[in-house]
Amino acid sequence: MSNPYFSRSPVFDGSAGSASSVQQRTPNGYPTMPGYQPGQAGPQATQPYGQAPAYGYQTGRQYSQAPAYGSVSPQQLSDLEAQYGAPAATNVDRGRMTYDDVIVRTFGIFAVILAVGAVSWMLATTEATAGIGLLAMIGGAIGALVLGLVNSAKREPSPALIMAYAVCEGAMLGAFSGVMESFYDGIVMQAVLASVATFGVVLAAYKFAGFRLSSKAQRILLTAMGGYLIFSVINFVLMLTGLVSDPWGLRGATIFGIPLGLVVGVLAVVMAAASLTMDFESIQRGVERGLPTRYAWSGAFGLTVTLVWLYVEFLRILAILRDN
Numbered sequence: 001m002s003n004p005y006f007s008r009s010p011v012f013d014g015s016a017g018s019a020s021s022v023q024q025r026t027p028n029g030y031p032t033m034p035g036y037q038p039g040q041a042g043p044q045a046t047q048p049y050g051q052a053p054a055y056g057y058q059t060g061r062q063y064s065q066a067p068a069y070g071s072v073s074p075q076q077l078s079d080l081e082a083q084y085g086a087p088a089a090t091n092v093d094r095g096r097m098t099y100d101d102v103i104v105r106t107f108g109i110f111a112v113i114l115a116v117g118a119v120s121w122m123l124a125t126t127e128a129t130a131g132i133g134l135l136a137m138i139g140g141a142i143g144a145l146v147l148g149l150v151n152s153a154k155r156e157p158s159p160a161l162i163m164a165y166a167v168c169e170g171a172m173l174g175a176f177s178g179v180m181e182s183f184y185d186g187i188v189m190q191a192v193l194a195s196v197a198t199f200g201v202v203l204a205a206y207k208f209a210g211f212r213l214s215s216k217a218q219r220i221l222l223t224a225m226g227g228y229l230i231f232s233v234i235n236f237v238l239m240l241t242g243l244v245s246d247p248w249g250l251r252g253a254t255i256f257g258i259p260l261g262l263v264v265g266v267l268a269v270v271m272a273a274a275s276l277t278m279d280f281e282s283i284q285r286g287v288e289r290g291l292p293t294r295y296a297w298s299g300a301f302g303l304t305v306t307l308v309w310l311y312v313e314f315l316r317i318l319a320i321l322r323d324n
Contacts, residue, residue, distance in 0.1 A: 101296035116170030121178035133175045140171030157297035191314040202276045265317040272310040
């Protein structure tokens with residue numbers, strides 16, 4: 001899941017100061033100027049008391065050596081005017097994270113997922129290579145889970161590990177989507193449209209309606225996501241080992257005639273939508289606090305994980321509905 005990654009990172013959860021807030025201060029608490037040395041009030045502090053130059057001799061000579069008023073060269077004036085007229089430095093100029101950085105990296109991760117997924121799709125849907133496609137789906141699912149947890153545990157983002165996660169995710173999603181499309185024509189496009197629509201609604205609610213989750217709601221959501229992750233891993237192992245014969249594993253069980261997978265899927269979609277809100281808030285906090293540009297990888301990774309989760313849940317829900 002994506003939000004534990006943000007909640008574990010002090011730079012996103014607000015428990016650490018911003019990159020520009022750590023500044024040396026004087027003993028009285030004032031911000032220091034460049035070249036400040038503790039214990040020195042200025043150049044004259046190094047001159048022992050009683051040995052100061054006589055007024056009117058060296059001091060006067062120093063005055064006479066100073067450039068006369070109006071002797072500044074035209075080039076110096078031009079440089080000063082250019083500096084005063086220059087626009088204020090932006091986050092890009094200062095090497096700070098921006099929304100564009102997150103968007104570009106998110107598109108880059110999805111580009112890798114789509115490229116690998118296209119190959120995995122063809123392998124899984126071609127009769128001669130169906131076995132390889134199945135291995136790619138299983139191996140990709142395991143690799144995506146492991147690398148997702150590794151990336152979530154890291155304090156500093158690793159672009160290489162995040163891209164490795166995208167490769168594994170693409171291998172799993174491509175094969176899984178290809179198999180679903182072969183059984184249920186048009187289901188992939190329906191799941192994509194449902195995911196995009198949910199993303200747009202949540203983003204609009206966050207930006208224009210000010211929708212946010214309280215601290216208590218976030219704790220409840222993270223606990224529910226942890227329980228769902230445990231359920232998904234157990235169900236995956238039962239299906240992989242053949243202990244459960246139903247193609248959907250435990251999701252194939254029915255409660256009062258309603259498939260368990262449908263109930264769990266709807267709850268998962270709600271959790272994923274709420275998780276998107278937490279992702280948006282974490283990214284906004286990172287931009288406002290001026291985090292270094294490298295943390296844009298963190299925002300892109302968290303957003304990608306949530307969107308992939310949302311897509312997979314819609315794919316399962318649509319498949320279960322068609323089966324029934």
